[in-house]
Amino acid sequence: MTDKSRASLTEIEQHWSKSAKAPVDQDGLRPVARDPYLQDVVETAMERWLPANGTLFDIGSGDGYSTIRLSRSVAKTYGFDFIPDFVEAARQNAAREKADVSFNVGSVMDLAPVREQFGQADVVTTIRCLINLGTWDNQRRALDEIASVVKPGGLYLMSEGWAHGWEGLSKVRQELGLGSLYLVPHNLLLERKAFEEHVSANFEIIADGTLGLYLLLSRVLQPLYTAPEAPQHKHLINRVSALMTNHGIGDGLFREYDYAGVCVMRRK
Numbered sequence: 001m002t003d004k005s006r007a008s009l010t011e012i013e014q015h016w017s018k019s020a021k022a023p024v025d026q027d028g029l030r031p032v033a034r035d036p037y038l039q040d041v042v043e044t045a046m047e048r049w050l051p052a053n054g055t056l057f058d059i060g061s062g063d064g065y066s067t068i069r070l071s072r073s074v075a076k077t078y079g080f081d082f083i084p085d086f087v088e089a090a091r092q093n094a095a096r097e098k099a100d101v102s103f104n105v106g107s108v109m110d111l112a113p114v115r116e117q118f119g120q121a122d123v124v125t126t127i128r129c130l131i132n133l134g135t136w137d138n139q140r141r142a143l144d145e146i147a148s149v150v151k152p153g154g155l156y157l158m159s160e161g162w163a164h165g166w167e168g169l170s171k172v173r174q175e176l177g178l179g180s181l182y183l184v185p186h187n188l189l190l191e192r193k194a195f196e197e198h199v200s201a202n203f204e205i206i207a208d209g210t211l212g213l214y215l216l217l218s219r220v221l222q223p224l225y226t227a228p229e230a231p232q233h234k235h236l237i238n239r240v241s242a243l244m245t246n247h248g249i250g251d252g253l254f255r256e257y258d259y260a261g262v263c264v265m266r267r268k
């Protein structure tokens with residue numbers, strides 16, 4: 001089904017091509033990960049699952065900073081992005097950070113060239129990549145493509161965007177007079193039930209890293225506290241919320257507000 005309020009694939013590609021031109025946006029934030037503390041809790045939740053001797057493919061690697069961080073926990077890492085300027089920026093960032101990561105052009109919609117050149121990985125990660133595919137048909141195809149590059153018994157760690165968490169947060173924000181969250185047109189969230197049905201052919205879901213506490217505190221408590229000033233991604237409340245989340249406080253709680261939770265899947 002096509003949702004007319006969502007951007008087309010061409011518009012999405014134009015958006016990311018433009019974003020890749022500058023390392024930070026007008027607010028001084030990375031365009032690929034505007035909330036640095038959300039990024040931190042996602043990466044921390046993923047790191048727990050990375051095998052020290054394994055190979056990692058990070059797909060939709062953007063400027064490469066997350067890939068570089070995750071690479072410290074595995075033996076060999078490859079990052080793939082469909083925007084050549086991001087691949088170039090990620091290579092430069094890896095060189096600066098002295099990280100042994102191979103960044104290459106590749107699309108999550110067609111991973112046959114990646115499979116031919118680099119084989120399969122012990123772990124594949126995606127962070128907010130599949131939400132940039134415009135339709136559920138494209139997302140389903142991408143999930144199948146990802147399955148084709150995970151070794152049997154290997155893991156797929158995914159933090160994308162869950163519709164139920166987004167709706168839950170929007171509802172509580174509205175009840176408290178904050179207004180619903182704004183979803184940018186190039187994003188399409190995943191419906192958990194349809195997702196589970198689809199991935200069950202290739203994957204067993206073995207765990208969920210829950211980030212609901214962080215999202216509740218940063219998206220509800222902080223704006224209530226700072227009003228009438230606008231909330232800030234780098235606010236101290238976000239920092240301490242990330243600290244608590246990384247220490248396992250809130251683990252398994254607030255799933256109804258958790259749009260970024262990490263789904264851990266084992267390849268059948």
Ligand SMILES: C[S@@+](CC[C@H](N)C(=O)[O-])C[C@H]1O[C@@H](n2cnc3c(N)ncnc32)[C@H](O)[C@@H]1O
Nearest residue numbers: 016032060061062081082107108127128129132
């Ligand atoms: C929100 S950014 C996240 C980047 C990175 N994962 C991170 O968390 O910092 C989304 C990334 O997905 C990439 N992307 C979007 N569609 C893609 C596709 N079809 N194949 C590969 N990468 C894609 C974009 O170029 C962008 O770098």
